[in-house]
Amino acid sequence: MTRTPSPSAPASVSVAARLSALDRFLAVWILLAMAVGLGLGRVVPGLDGALAALEVGGISLPIALGLLVMMYPVLAKVRYDRLDTVTGDRALLVSSVVVNWVVGPAVMFALAWIFLPDLPEYRTGLIIVGLARCIAMVIIWNDLACGDREAAAVLVALNSVFQVLAFGLLGWFYLDLLPGWLGLDSSGLDVPAWGIALNVVIFLGVPLLAGYLTRRIGERRMGRERYESAFLPRIGPWALYGLLFTIVLLFALQGGAITDRPWDVARIALPLLVYFALMWFGSFVFGRVIGMSYDRTATLAFTAAGNNFELAIAVAVATFGVTSGQALAGVVGPLIEVPVLVALVYVSLAWRRRFPGARTGATAPR
Structure with missing residues (x-):
């Protein structure tokens, strides 16, 4: 992503006006990509089947290509010789682990049961989304919000390790053990660790x-x-081209399901909206309260709010089938996450000047 530094710009200039042309209209490009994907999924016969056939080990090759193109430029920007300044920040690392692997799954579990008590397939799909912590698109949101690139690289690597070690265990806990303790319906989840590890290797x-x-x-x-x-x-x-390509493919795969069941999509979307708001605002406020700098507070907030929808969709399809309600819930995830987190990028930049030492006149050069 590009930045146009303008240190002398007055504080009255809007955040949007200080972004590059590509970044300024990011929400427009993403909405267009969603519309194109949905349209392609509806009007091109067999497109979803053709895309689904291009898989190796449950990994969609076209989607993998889009994500690799999306993430590579941002990771090439990371100053890897500065990573020791991140790993030495215990407050950031501990906060990230707790928010991502304790708070996040618990919040999604509660919201899924509150909003979808009568729809077990969608409820299970949402819980799976909550268990899949973000290791891909968070890199983009963090970069757009002028977060700490080195911190983002460390936190997504940390999430990757926990994903391999804890995803299956947490799936058993939230879909089988905890519902049984609470007298609720349960649905098991058998997820091989090698499948999660492959996802991490490919996407990170x-x-x-x-x-x-x-x-x-x-x-x-x-x-x-x-x-x-x-x-x-x-x-x-x-990075933007890869993001838009990935969005087009994701929505082309499930265009029919999304447009044929709008009320179901709305039911799934509501708890997701609440989830993203709670996780992002809660983490942002927490980082501000404990005295983190703006860039690391933004990184903490976006890593907390983002989810690894690639893994969630892959697990739902492999376990319950491509036409299942669980898979639809996984696909609705990025439908809601992408525009919401783009909006939160603008919120984050607008709040940046409230931090001590932050520039109020311009977006920092990236």
Whole structure:
């Protein structure tokens, strides 16, 4: 993503006016991508089947390509020699683990039962979404909000480790054990650890390695200043292109289901809206209260609110079937998450000037 630094811009200039043209109209591009995807899914016969057939080990190759293109430019921007300043921040690391792996799944479990007590398939799908912590698109939201890139890289890596170790266990706890304790209906979830590990390797490991090698080799050949001023702006827009491509594919896959069952989509959307609001605002306020800087507070908030919908959809399809209510709930996840978190990027930037030492005149150069 690109930034147009303007340190002398007056404080009265809106946040949107200080963003680059690509970033300023991001919500428009995303809504258009959603509309194109839904339209393609409706008017092109067999498109969803053709896309679903391009899978290896449950991983959709076209979606994987879109995510890799989306994440690579941002991870190439990370200054990996500064990661020790993040790993030494215990408040950030502990807060992230607690918010992501204790608070997040519990909040989604409660909301799923409150809003969907009569719809067990959708309820189960939402709980699966809550268990899949974000390791992909959060990189984009964090970068747009001028969060701490190095902190985001560390936190998504931490989420990846916990995802491999804890996803299956938490699935058993929230879908089987806890409902039994509370006298509620239960539905088991058998998720192999290797499947989750493969998801993490594809959606985080590959672009992380590519970004790391690009920076190391690029700085060695060009120097840091030229690498950041000449090379990064050239690859930056590809993050948006990858994001839009991924959104088109996701909505093309489930375009028919979404447009045929609008009331069901609305029922699923309501708890998701509440979830994103609670997780983002709660984490943002918490970071501000304990004295975190703006950039790390934003990173904490976006990693807390985002979810790994790729994993959630893959698990729902593999366990319950591609036409199941659980799979539909997984697909509705990004339908709500994407526009909501884009809006929260603007909220985050608007609140930035409330932090000590933050610039009020412009978005910092990225």
